[in-house]
Amino acid sequence: MDSVRRDAWTHGANGASRGRGRRFPLGALILRYFAYVLVALLALALVAYAAFGVLVGSGTVLLANYGDTALDETSARLGELTSADADAIDAAVPSAYRWALFSPDGAYAAGDVAAGAVDDARAAAFDGLAIDYETFGMTRYEPVTLADGSVCVLVYQYLPQFASKDLRDALPNPQNLLLGALAVLLALTLVGIAARAARVISRKMEPLADAVRRIEERDLDFEVASSRVREIDDVLAAMDDMRASLKDSLEAQWRGGQAQREQIAALAHDLKTPLTVVRGNVDLLLEGELSGEQRACAADVAEGARQMGTYVSALIDASLGAGASFAPREARLRPLLERLRAQVEALAAASGVRVVWSEGADLPETMLLDEALVERAVANVAANAVEHAPAGSSVAVDVRADVAAGCLALSVADEGPGFSPEALSRGCERFYQGDAARAARGHNGLGLHVAAEAAARHGGSVELANRSAAEGGGARATLRLPLGHAAPQEPVGPTGYAE
Incomplete structure (x- = not known):
């Protein structure tokens, strides 16, 4: 019978949901939000690529290979300068490079490289160690001899860089900055998608929560709604079976209790007759000639009969539901x-x-x-x-x-x-x-x-x-x-x- 009831409920749910759309499995709902995540990743990647292209096209950002492509031109400009022209050297070096100036005897004279990189730059200038990127990882050291014999070492990495030295010194390189912004946007997008998924799943679970709440409130005369999610509807169908069975059980229990209460009320009502007889006879005894002890006993019987009458009336009221x-x-x-x-x-x-x-x-x-x-x-x-x-x-x-x-x-x-x-x-x-x-x-x-x-x-x-x-x-x-x-x-x- 339960399986028949579940089939009937499922058929009704299907019929009721056809006007609002077909039912779908829970896996499809989850897959939908995975697809949203993939689409968001692709969209953010395209936005990042477009933004990087705009920055490069506007000259705000230099490409990662700018250090290689501009090396000859920069070396030629530096070859015409001397160590006395530090400001001119700084102006002649693009932002893609850091530079370090050494005297012919290897003493550090000027530059904007980090303090920890000075020794590596000296080794590149006088020991011939900086031939390619592998020597110092992603960093390349290129020595350039100036007009007075001094050596200016150009230090650069295969990374995009801001064209402005002020931006270069104030911000991370554009690649890291863009990746960081992309990570923040991705996190915000994932939070938004998760919140949306939570709202949708909560809405799908509302019929289940509503059914549980109404059963807790002992309201069993209702129709279980459909969530349009197959697995949730299966649980709702089982809960509808439980609701119907509980309703049948409580109704049967109520009918049995009602019959019992009516029987008790009838029996209690029948007690009134012998109690009336007892009270009447006790009243007659009290009107006659009695000793003090006999009169006290008769009075106790009369009072007991009065109390019994009160209790019987209360029992009748309680049995009939009046309480x-x-x-x-x-x-x-x-x-x-x-x-x-x-x-x-x-x-x-x-x-x-x-x-x-x-x-x-x-x-x-x-x-x-x-x-x-x-x-x-x-x-x-x-x-x-x-x-x-x-x-x-x-x-x-x-x-x-x-x-x-x-x-x-x-x-x-x-x-x-x-x-x-x-x-x-x-x-x-x-x-x-x-x-x-x-x-x-x-x-x-x-x-x-x-x-x-x-x-x-x-x-x-x-x-x-x-x-x-x-x-x-x-x-x-x-x-x-x-x-x-x-x-x-x-x-x-x-x-x-x-x-």
Whole structure:
């Protein structure tokens, strides 16, 4: 099926691209820019050749063989001069030459050769070493005898040179200068071609990047475009297969989840009937003649039934996709804490556990809270502590304002075995069951997750820790809620996405 889908996509891409041009292989695209480089090299070479021709034609530059062709004429002019006429000698020597003047006894008298070349020039004048270019490489030394017996050695190379001595002394020789300029122009051209190639390839890759971005955003209802490059289109076809398969999988998963949510909502709705019966009968009991202990037990049952009704309604809303309602309001803290204490004590009494309740003196009078969510969070944290507390032990509940952290801290500590290292980091994850015994007692690993989710809706958190041996051991879970009016947050699931 995937191959059929890929063939269909490729056919569609071909059909869609016929109006804009045929597809071509990636190698052709690369070859095109190699051709651009070759054309640029040829063009720059032609420009350099033409520029050199213009410079030679205008007399600005002398040809490389000028030293050989003008040697006889220059020697004749120098033969008429004497060593006393140094300025006349310099004027008579063209810029293609450097010169060195020696007296008949070999003493250096004048010249414009480099200091390191004076000894070579003397050897050429008096030892007969400079016959051709091979003696001193590319440099030739030609001695010329002046009218008074002095010797002027002409030094030249087989290289083009500027006709002006000022330009000759200020700039590299024209050949090196032209090659340097050619290298700079070539580098700039290559940079330009590379930038152009990068833009074109980036544009060809845009459909691929766009497809990846839309899949990352979970937008799977789109048509993958064509790049007109065969290899990139092959990757796009494979990505389109992945997009379609992922879309089918997510749709199937959604349908399965929707059916499950509807089933849970139906079952939760069915729970309302027996809960209504329980509440009705408890109300009747409370209207009758009861002892003090019986009335307290009946009141606990009524309160438990009320909470169960609230949870069932929330479960129905969540199952149908409405999510748990979040309605924070300015709540008086004292009545809320009294209700929480009664609920925790009732929960602990059913398990034979004592409750040690303590409150700080600096608690605020009101806080911005969703009281139902806070009650649910505390009930789940307390249930976790009571569940792991040994029979006859105590559960310590401490409520105080942490002004430095800007939050209300409600901690519940038990004397049980404490959290494992893994549970300390994962205990608030949905369905986490680090303790096999918990699963055996029918728990599904939702308690601390529900508490953490409720805290997150308020902009707070649930922190897990173990008590020290000096404190008697056991575990501690701390529910932290902002004292200020913090912006509410969406609950975050284990995948990192808002749920």
